[in-house]
Amino acid sequence: MKNALITGATKGMGRAIAFAFAKQGLNLAICSRNIKELEQIKAELLNINQQISVIVVEADASKKDQLLNFAATAEQQLGSIDVIVNNVGIYHPTSITDDDEDTFDLLMNANLRPAYELYRYFGKKMAAAKQGHIFNICSIAAINPVTNAGTYTVTKAATLSLSNIMRLEMQQYGVKVTSVIPGSTLTASWDGVEVDANTMVLPTDIASAVINIYNMSAGANVNEIVITPVFGQL
Template sequence: MYLLLDYETIRHDSFITNKIKVIQMKNALITGSTKGMGRAIAIAFAKEGINLAVNARNTDDLAAFKTELLDINPNIKVFTAVADGSDRQQLLQFAEGARRELGAINIIVNNLGMYKYSNILDDEQGLFEKMVNTNLMPAYELYRLFGKDMAAAGEGHIFSICSVASLNPVVEAGIYSVTKAALLSLSNTMRLEMQEHGVKVTAVIPGSTLTDSWKGQDVDKDLMVLPEDVASAILTIYKMSKGANVDQIIIKPAKGQL
């Protein structure tokens, strides 16, 4: 576990002393971390002094982001791994590496996701497996890897980035809606399993959010949820008192879905 020493000045009537405070830094693992919501969440955590484990498939993007995070807060540790989070073996290698480098993982953010316009009857062969492996499998595997450790420690927080499509299916994105609904169901199940152990689980349900899913489309960012909005919500939820948990939070554009 990475520790930070701080000095607290204590004033008495006749003298001043410095008392060393040991601050136990928390470790967060975020999938799909260099773009969109994952990027914004990592930056928000870095500003709070939380150590980070981030992955991406692009080596240059990952290296640049690590430098950016350490520029934001040079007191944190940042573990990076070039890994495709939709590949089970690469995902678990990344996660195990994060645990070796940082110590116990206290926060998981299941952010990795894939959106594709397609009616189910028109899906290309293999899209179902690809969507499941991207939108659902990583959350399941990370929970199985870290869940018992969190339960034994009696603390931790798991966030899963779902979608309003998990509540109201989008016909034009059928299998995406199905996998996000499954992720929401997984989040609900994890929460029920973990609540007696003091581990919190929150489903984050954004509406139309300005990410790469909208790349190439002419959209007005002022009519959309921004990644920073999602990051702000997650940080606020994480900083709530020990006895409080947000089961689900829905964040939609103020003027409605696009």
Template sequence: MKNALITASTKGMGRATAIALAKEGISLALCSRNGNDLDAFKNELLSINPGIKVFTSVSDVSDKQQLIAFAKGAENALGPISIIVNNAGMYEHQSIFDDNDGTLQKQINTNLAPAYELYRYFGKKMKDAREGHIFTICSVASLNPIAEAGTYSVTKYALLGLNKVMRTEMQPYGVKVTAIIPGSTLTDSWKGMEVDKDKMVLPEDISSAIVNIYKMSAGANVDEIIIKPAYGQI
């Protein structure tokens, strides 16, 4: 049985991906800052597929110590991790001029550092096993900066750059690395705003892409996939 680790797992794209992987019979390591959400979601996943294992950890992945504790706990509970979904992220809609002191570091710690640290922790193990798949949820802001979300754009550019480095380093060992690049997606980032969900990418679109890419033949890797709203960005 394969094991997947997903950061920020109880909402949005992380939640949809966990459900999709559970349906494929993949055991899961999930984290969130809310223990009640984790407990409820674990029960939901086990009702979807009683044959899998689900490990949960109340963790703030922007804190390196908590992140590594989550990674170690996942290994101890499930065994080797062969799928990583770097989903954790935060969005702030403001220009760099309007940033508060500490905004850059805060977004680096949330949007970039967890993927970097998990790669450092699991990468050599995947290399030695010569198998694994790392998915990194980036953003269209990784390709075209959003002036109204300047620091977010900077960190997402860096995240896509990290993904490219990981793919280059892992390529000789058959470990796959894929950047998922969504446009306007119906997640909590839009909470409080009036939006038409029929004109947005849904979290289930992202999870469907991840599962289908994962199920490709051993010799195929999707470097990057861009998924945008059919009517254009919101």
């Protein structure tokens, strides 16, 4: 069995991807900041596939020590990690000039640092094994800047750049790296806002794309995939 690690897996895209991989028969290591939500999703995942192992760790992925403890726990309990989904992130709808004093550090630590630290932790191990697949959940903001979410845009652009570097460093070892670039997606970021689900990308759409990319032949890699609402951004 292959082993997948997903950050921020109790909601939105991370949750949908976790269920998609469970149906594929992958063991899962998932984290979030809420242990009750983790235990709930663990039960749901095992309900759809009792053959897999699901490891849950309460962790704030924006904090390096907690993130690396999650990585080490996953490795200890499952063995080598074959798939990493860097999903965790925070959307912050302000212009840079209206940011709070801690906004930059908050968003860099939540949106960029987890992918960077997990790559440093697992990258050489995947290279040595000559296999693995890393999915970095970026944002359309990385390509088309959003002025009312300035620092968020910067961190997602940095994540896309990091993803490109990962792919170039890993390609000689046969390790795949894919940047997933969603437009307006119906996740918790939209809580409290009245929206029409039929005009948005759904988390299951992202999960479907990830699974299809993962199932491609060993010699094929999708460098990046952009998925946007058919009627345009909200």
